[in-house]
Amino acid sequence: MFVLTVDQIASRSGPDRAGTVIESINDRFGDRLLLTAERTAGDEFQLATEDADLALTIALDLLRDRGWSVGIGQGDVRRPLPESTRAATGPAFYAARDAVTRAKRAPFRFALDAADRERGADLEALIVLLLHLRDRRTAGGWEVADLLASGTTQTEAAERLGITESSVSRRVAAAGVRAEAAATTALVRLLVALDQDSDTSHTVDRKDER
Template sequence: MFVLTVDQRDSRNDVDRVAPLLADLADRALLRPFERTAGDEVQAVADDPAAVVDVALDLVRRGHWSIGIGIGEVEQPLPDQTRAGRGPAFEAARAAVDRAKKAPGAVAVEAPNADTALDADTALTLIALVIARRSPQGQAAVDLMERGLTQSEAATELGISKQAVSQRLAAAGWHADGPGRRLATRLLERADR
């Protein structure tokens, strides 16, 4: 089981970003949806490692968030409210978010098996760094590719040449994005065994 604990960075000097985030993430495939737990922190429960990777990297892309992923058992049955949950995965998520606040990719993973947690943490950090360093133009090109457009269609949409789209995608690390997500998903799945 996966618990995501997400904390807004520098919230004392910024607007409260929790309410818009909760609205944006409401339709995600999670066992228990994101819910404000305290102040500028939200928490969710998931059983699908691919959904965890997608949410974590979406949060990285948005900036403003430290993302902790805890892996392990949760007390069953899960309560209706995420914040009422208990168990080792919740404790691991707390430790992970505290570590994520100082991590280069703003994401951290904690699990009972330290080696598999470290592998998943490393994979997520690497792809998070790629995503965090994208220019707005590179992200716009990636967004169009993720919607299923061809490079030619993306070029038309962006009003640039196909070669310029290709250059933006290369600079954005787009070709590493899919494989990186798949690797992180496999490693999270392994850490959850």
């Protein structure tokens, strides 16, 4: 299980954006969330999912916005699950709370805590490297990256932007679009393996207890 705890940066000096972002996340991804995004306190919200790809996608989207501290917690949750995210608890929620606390002091406002602390630290380091890559991307690079992510071909992107295909190719290379795609795929595999191994370990522990 992956839990995201998200806290708005500098909310006291600006408008509360949590409600709008929560609504957007639930509209886009609600069918893939085990517990939908829900405000937990002030300008903070949480959500839970068993989908590693979704957890990473939402985290990266929020971090691109630069308005949020994001903590990912991996681990078990207490079952049966309640109807409300606010009522849920368990190790993954505790880990997400620790992670977002650390994220508030981190350069890219991100942290990850996992049941396996060493593997969690390794994954956090790799995701931070990806954030470094994305942080260097220009507005033009993001323009091309977003078009390609939507399924647009490079030829179609060139026509839409009014530039040559070679210019699109140069933007793709400079923005690290291919490198990001490969890294994201690898990170999702690692997150899935982390969660599966954690689940297997706890299943064995429960059997040993009996």
